[in-house]
Amino acid sequence: MTDSEKNKFVPKEWPRKLRSTEWFGGTSRDHIYHRSWMKNQGLPADLFDGRPVIGICNTWSQLTPCNSHLRDLAERVKHGIYEAGGLPLEFPVFSVGESSLRPTAMMYRNMAAMDVEEALRANPLDGVVLLAGCDKTTPALIMGACSVDIPAIVVSGGPMLNGYFRGERVGSGTALWQMSEDIKAGKMTQEDFLEAEQSMSRSVGSCNTMGTASTMASMAEALGLALSGNAAIPAVDSRRRVMAHLTGRRIVDMVKDDLKPSDILTRQAFENAIRVNGAIGGSTNAVIHLLAIAGRVGVDLTLDDWDKFGQDIATIVNLMPSGKYLMEEFFYAGGLPVVIKHLAEAGKLHNNALTVSGSSIWEEVQNVKNWNPDVILPVDKALTQKGGIVVLKGNLAPKGAVLKPSAASEHLLQHRGRAVVFEDIDDYKAKINDENLDIDENCVMVLKNCGPKGYPGMAEVGNMGLPPKVLRKGIKDMVRISDARMSGTAYGTVVLHTTPEAAAGGPLAVIQNGDMIELDVKNRRLHVDISDEEMAQRLANWKSHLENPKGGYIKLFHDHVQGADTGADFDFLKGCRGAAVPKDSH
Structure with missing residues (x-):
């Protein structure tokens, strides 16, 4: 084969026209311009033969400890994409980490979502894998992807391993609050507190409690945006890498089928997620994030829906802060699929809700088993029989307030x-x-x-x-x-x-x-x-x-952020703006 034959552009047939062909799929000056610059990374010519281009949206950052291992997971995703016949292209977006970011990561969730949205719309991408970890990165990536509505799937970074201090489990955050109160009460010395610090975060990954990170990973799975079992696999478990690999394979088929967030994120999907949140004793932050996501896909979800669909759900996951175990034990017990199966068998879910696998949520979980009934409890031993988020109203909160009964x-x-x-x-x-x-x-x-x-x-x-x-x-x-x-x-x-x-x-x-x-x-x-x-x-x-901010992002935030009762999104970001191909400037 001659060099000219190696470099020749030969388009392949595809079931439908892909977005990326607008950049790479021809022989004009502009098409050659786009392909030739990409080739400076050592990409062979046949990678531009019309196969789907899959973005890997990565929130890796050493400033976001929960996400510090996502570079490795991105490589695993790439393996799966290549195997399935796609071209993976990784790109960074703003990473919001709650542990260090001031004044709070929540102020930057919307900025990260804007970053994701515009990166997806402006680049030659047919589908995207969303790599998330720390709690705000999951909703931010989903919100941005929903506003563009190209095929998208979530891979979570996974929780860290259990911490132990003097024989007792140490739950991320939960132990911190407990011990700091014990210091003030005179029950714990400062020296002991400093010693306990060394056991709080003993591996990469997000919070090992049912904090917001694990809650939002669970919400992604319950909504149908992640492969079954994604939420609970520990960050350092080899099966987390397998999940990333399989997700890479799956996104290519999703592009073939044109399976988009708007196909999955129906009203039924959100009702399912609300009920799952009650069963796991999930974070109150899920209320704000799901309201914001619903606003991006045009689903009329309200604060009252959290009370309506969650109030009769028993909290059966025995994890801190509501219970005593941690995410590692939850995974070993069978993880979120067991919880979903329980709710489905009890008639609490819309069993036919579609997931990114192409199957229904029931089809994904019907054969799973509970391997530890002390971690995933039977209903008669539930932590609370009414575990859903409670919505309170009155003259102190005319538009509502929330409370988590299980905590x-x-x-x-x-x-x-x-x-x-x-x-x-x-x-x-x-x-x-x-x-x-x-x-x-x-x-x-x-x-x-x-x-x-x-x-x-x-x-x-x-x-x-x-x-x-x-x-x-x-x-x-x-x-x-x-x-x-x-x-x-x-x-x-x-x-x-x-x-x-x-x-x-x-x-x-x-x-x-x-x-x-x-x-x-x-x-x-x-x-x-x-x-x-x-x-x-x-x-x-x-x-x-x-004080009215003088400028910068903080002024944008102040002028356009909406209330918590509708998701605290920006007023100009609600709704889907689609994936129209931008005009070529060359």
Whole structure:
């Protein structure tokens, strides 16, 4: 074969015209321009013969510890794509890691989603594998892919291995909150805390509890956007690499079939995910992220749907922060497919919902088994019989607030107490350790100005630590209310996402010390005992002290972010803008 024959462009037949052929599929000057530059990476000519070009959207970053191993998984995905006859092209996008990013990773979820969307639309891609890990990367990648609507599939990085300290399991985040409270209560020394630090993160991967990262990996699987079994495989288990490899193979067939997010993310898929979240004791953050994803695909999902479809779901996964085990044991017990099978057999799921495998969600799980009924519990031994996220409303939260029953204290689910108000997170930090703070275990802690506009970004500060003088009594929980979020690894009787937020002039903004607040979870009520006239007068006199950002992304965020009740997405990002091929400028 001569050199000219080796380099000759010979197009192949494909079941349908691919997007990438607009860049690579011809002999014009522009087609040659695009192909020739790609060949400087050592790519043979026959890789541009009309086979599908598959993007590998990678959130690898050493600044995002949960995702620090995704470079290896990307290579495994490439193997599968090549085997199936595709051309894999890896590209980076903004990586949002909750552990280090300030003021909060949530402020940058929408920016990452914009990055993904425009990268997919502007480049010669027929399909994409979404490599995610830390909790905001999963929804950000899904949101961006939904707005373009080319075939897409998720591979999660997987949870880290169990941590152990002095013979006890150490759950990521959960142990941190517990131990920091023990320090304030005088039950643990600082030296012990520092020693325990060494056992908290003993392998690559995301949180090993049912925190937001594992919750969102589970949501991707429950929605049908990941292969069955993807959510729980530990990051260092060889089967995680196999999952990445098989996903690479599958995306090529998805392109052949033109199987897109809009085909999978139906109303039924979201209802399934809400119910799965209740069964696993999933993070309250899933509420915001699924609302945002639904907004991208045009599914009319509301905050009330979380209560409607999740309220009768028992929490059967015995994992921290609700239970005692960690993700490693969950995987060994059979993982999320066992939970999905249980719900399907109980008539709680839409069994015919389509998944990226091309099969229904029921077909994927019908033969799985529960290998440890102490990790995945029978219903009669469930952690709570009503584990779905509770949506509360009342004059304190006209547009809603959320609470996670499986992480709350039973005796506080109906409670009336005196408000102790913190105007913002700095006010809280300045007062909480003061022995003269007028507070006891019967009070209701109220934190303002920590919502999307207020913090800014809606940080995970809603699970306020209790005052030391209360902790020393042996008290471990109090009712806490805010417009903030909390980590999925956290626990407690914590009311979150109160909307409208304080910074937007919601009722939370005008709560005063001494106001009596009623929490009634059974009746879904969150009420402050003042008259409508008093509330109206307070709101009329309220003035915002929030500084208007002068420029940059923070100004874009401030001007366009919507409330937590609709997903905290930007108003101009809702909906699908499609995958139209941009005009060639050459």
